[in-house]
Amino acid sequence: MAGVCKIEITETVPELKKLLNHQKTASGFQKIQALYLLKIGQVATVTELAVTLGVNRITVQRWLRQYRKDGLPGLLQVKQNGGRKPAIPAEARDQLEKRLNDPDNGFQSYGEIQTWLQEEYNINASYKAVYATVRYQLKSKLIKNNKK
Template sequence: MSGVYQLEIKETVAELKDLLAIQKTAMAKERVQLLYLLKTGHGQTISQTAEMIGRNRVTLHKWIRQYKAGGIEGLLEQKFSPGRPRSIPNWAEKALDKRLQEPQGFNGYQEIVEWLSQNLGVNSCYKTVHKLVYYRLESCPKVPRDKSVEQKQPQVEAFKKTLHTT
């Protein structure tokens, strides 16, 4: 019969059915479904199987080539793009984290931007530094200010006691 695809699928129907049930992504389900339909005979041709899955036959041929080359692992392998590189490199991030742990701290995020530029040669904008320090490093650039010399310790203790009584 013309158009019938001769593919030797190593997995059994039961294995494919179990594999189909445990797939978490739609991409993986479609690919295992292709093998299942071809193995059970429900999809007699690639065109017919493509229509059942809702994909183009060229896509199914690509998946079959992946299966032939790497088996089921090669077919289900997900490729991830690395994404855009960070504007502040990891080494600078570690140096900044170490500097944030020191007691003198910074007066604000703009001072951190200037420190990165002058000391490490890393140019970045205010918003990037804020996101890095506040969200990623979970830190705060400011340090506690000095206490007033006019402040009297017994009054502070009395205030603390009355503060939490409600």
């Protein structure tokens, strides 16, 4: 019969049930549920499985292809998005942290940090980016000017 899914699921029904209960993401749950429904024979075709799960047929085919290729770990692997690159790269951030932790050689203002980044690393970081990096990522503070 055309459309019948031909896949060998190596996990047992109890293993799949246990995995279903331990999924932390909705997509992980759906992927295990797809394997479970195929294993118990509740659905026979990819289209039927897609309708049951409420996803596109192509999505189910991609999941099954991934399972055939890499097994369960490959199927459940969560891809990390690249996201935006930080305004202050790791090398500069490390040096900034060292300077901030040195009471004799620290900074007195965020503007001073901006100037230092420009001179040392040719980084033109905004005040907001410098402030957020120092306060929230490095969890540091500027040195106080005690000269009166």
